[in-house]
Amino acid sequence: MRTMLIAMGIFAATSLSAFAAEPAKMVDTKMGKVLATEEGMTLYTFDKDQDGKSNCDEKCLKNWPAFHASQGAKPEGEWTLVKDSAGKDMWAYKGKPLYTFVKDKKEGDTTGDNVGGVWHVVK
Known part of the structure; x- marks a missing residue:
């Protein structure tokens, strides 16, 4: 019985990490459901980026803040980590x-979509 309880405890502990929360969520907007931060701020991609590399420099990041990862964040599934121009981890x-x-001020704002023809909401 004791061995079974220990095995169940180990299974539960290792299973929890497999179900780690994603760093973002889906929110409803006038454009339909889009990916957003936990605070509900819409997330965007930049056409000038390359897979796995941010090309948004320091000036760019003033208007388009990177979606930074918390310290110790781990990539999982389709979520990876890349470096912003300052060398900080950001989500991809x-x-x-x-x-x-x-310019997005509240949950669900999508004012950045198609700015300059190179910024896009993530659906």
Whole structure:
């Protein structure tokens, strides 16, 4: 019986890590459901980025803040980590680095979609 309880405890502990929360969520917007931060701020991709590499420089990041990962965050599934221009870890989804937009003020705002023809909401 004791061995079975220990085995169940080990299984439960290792299973929890397999179900780690994703760093973002889906929110409803006028454009339909989009990917957003936990606070509900819409996430965007930048056409000038390359898979696994951010090309948004320091000036760019003032308007398009990187979706930074918390310390100790681990990539999982389609979620990976890349470095922003300052060398900080930021999230990427399906290889595309993710950003918010300074002109989005509340949950569900999508004012950054198609800015300059190179910024796009993530659906």
